[in-house]
Amino acid sequence: MGCGWAGARHALAFRAAAAQLLWAVDVDPARASKIGAAHATSDLVAALADPSLDAVSVCLPHALHAEAAIAAADAGKHVLVEKPMATTVEEADRMIAAANRARVLLMVAETVRFDPLVERTLQLVREGAIGTPALVQISRQAYLRTSFLTQRRWFLNSRTAAGGIMLSGGVHDFDILRMLLGEPETVYARRVRQRFVEMQGDDTSVAVVTFPNDVVATLIESFLMKTAVTATGEEEHLVRVDGELGSLLVDGRRSTIRLFSEHPGYQSSSSAPPDQEIHVPSADPFEREARHFLNCIQAGLEPITSGRLQRRNLELVLAAYASMQSGVPVWV
Ligand SMILES: NC(=O)c1ccc[n+]([C@@H]2O[C@H](COP(=O)([O-])OP(=O)(O)OC[C@H]3O[C@@H](n4cnc5c(N)ncnc54)[C@H](O)[C@@H]3O)[C@@H](O)[C@H]2O)c1
16 A cells, blocks of 8 residues: 555565565556556555455555554454554554454564664674663764655645654664663654755754663754765665774664774784774665565564554654654653
8 A cells, every 4th residue: 555665665575575466556546557466456445355465565655554554454454554653652552453453463664673784783782792882873864855755745744744854764763772772761852943944844853862871862863964975865874872892883874883892702803903894784674574574474473563562663753743842851
């Protein structure tokens, strides 16, 4: 459901995972017919009435996620829904309840959980390569080009997009923070002066997130950061984690981790500099995500990104927006 950028990625991923694509649903018939499914339609109800359909991917504008996911669950179909899972916690709860009622899976397409670079970073932190983390800095920077927006006008509107970059990108980064540091205590966020005035949501915003024991994280999220990298259309995503034994700098674009470690287990030889660059071979997170969804359906297991587990990321992003409104930190 929704055959734009994400819908096309899901279609490729499910095809690679040997699923049969039965229906492509989009208000734009041309987009639906490009996906390569057996049937293309703009009628969601017709697709959901097909008894041979087991599962759906919801790749629609944010404000339509809840309604589509609930309709699919009510029709007895397993649901993979793009991030953010919904636009309010109340919607997320109704989606979770609908899936429970129908005994179908509700999985959120949170790609960072299927990214080998994030997995390797977590592994290094859990092994103690940098000791206990004290500070995490994440920045996600892009420069939205006109072509991106002319194809996604819904993104400019706060009713259909339900937010800006802190929702769209921040929801991934709150997930990374929770993987690295556990559950936050407070979120304080500020919207940076808007430069991209056509968009109602935040084009750039910053959050300071606190955790128990004075552990602190910062998030810088921007759709309007003009750099030599972003000007080419690429996104720059950097994660830096500091602990008492060293630091990690994770560069998403280059798929590398620069590790400085005083831990004796991480020095390859006595003469080697303690600063190492680890290259992590990439693997398509969308395909890994699709395979996980199908495996969980077959095995009757809860996905690692179930709606129940991912609801918290939405709650944290909404706390960031509440803080932007009130000007004070929010206990979460
Ligand atoms: N995981 C990721 O890395 C990632 C990346 C990009 C987008 N996304 C998410 O994917 C979702 C879709 O984003 P996108 O970039 O693919 O947007 P998009 O605009 O490219 O695609 C959305 C599609 O939905 C269709 N649509 C709109 N209203 C509809 C309706 N009422 N019924 C049926 N179809 C309708 C549009 O015609 C369009 O084809 C969003 O939730 C977005 O945040 C996730």
